[in-house]
Amino acid sequence: MNAFSTLVAGACLVIASHSFAADSQVHLRGEVTAVSTIDMTIRDRKGVKTTVKLPEQTQVLDVSRSSIGAIEESNYLGVAAVPAPEGKVRARGVMVFPEAARGLNEGHFPWDMGDRGTMTNATVAKLVKKNGKTELEMRFGGKSQRVVLDKATVFAQFVPGTRELIVVGTKVLVVGTLTVDVAAAQLVMVGRDGFLPPL
Known part of the structure; x- marks a missing residue:
């Protein structure tokens, strides 16, 4: 694995981790x-x-806007969502992961975005467009989750970044x-051009 892949994989492990449920984990937006x-x-x-401490080992990702047009079958995605009818979920934020992140912390678990929010880290097995709507069938560990994309869904992608991206106003x-009431960053996802990472 090259240096780029190693950095991306390490950062994605932090993003994908559902250990935030532990008392010691925080998400700050x-x-x-x-x-x-x-x-x-x-x-x-x-x-x-x-105020958040920035230890030397803090990783930084450079996050930019993407679009529904970037979503294809076989993509590995992180989808922050809320419940929808018929056992589906409605995507609020979709992160397109680089190939180096494929398979990291694959699954479907609680997430702290919205009421009964969830995160699905999985591969797009099927993409269906009908009646002006787009629906994904996400597969992980022999299971599947249907995801509805709509006009409110925000799409993003990322590359490794540096601390120089963390400036006032971002x-x-x-x-x-x-x-002990002191937060320390493991990962900072920095949005470009006023963009707030959608996870």
């Missing part, structure tokens, strides 16, 4: 209001500010740990 070599401050949509998703 918002805008950077201050940053230094050792920490940064994030303001969420409610205006709450949180929007980020931080995956980190919480110890």
Whole structure:
């Protein structure tokens, strides 16, 4: 595995991990209001500010907008969703993973986005377009999950990034740990051009 693949795979393990359910795991989403070599401050949509430590091992991803046109059969995706009728889920955010991330933490599990939110990390087995709607059949570990894409679904993709991307005004998703009320970032997903990573 080359250096690029190693970095992507390591970062994806953090993104895909559902261990956030543990008390020590946190997901922080918002805008950077201050940053230094050792920490940064994030303001969420409610205006709450949180200071997050930036250890040397913190990984950074450069996240940009994508589109439904980038979704193809055999893609490996991370889909943040909420329940929909007939056992389906409605995608709120879709992350197109690079090939280096295929198979990482494959499955369907709870996620902290929306009421009864879920994350599905899986391969697109079938893509169906009918009546103006797009539906995916996602397969993982011998199981499947149907996913509905609509006009509200946000699509993204990423490449490895550097700390220089973390500047005041950028929007980020931080995956980190919480110890004695101090958050430390394991991964910072930095959105380009005011884009908030959709997971």
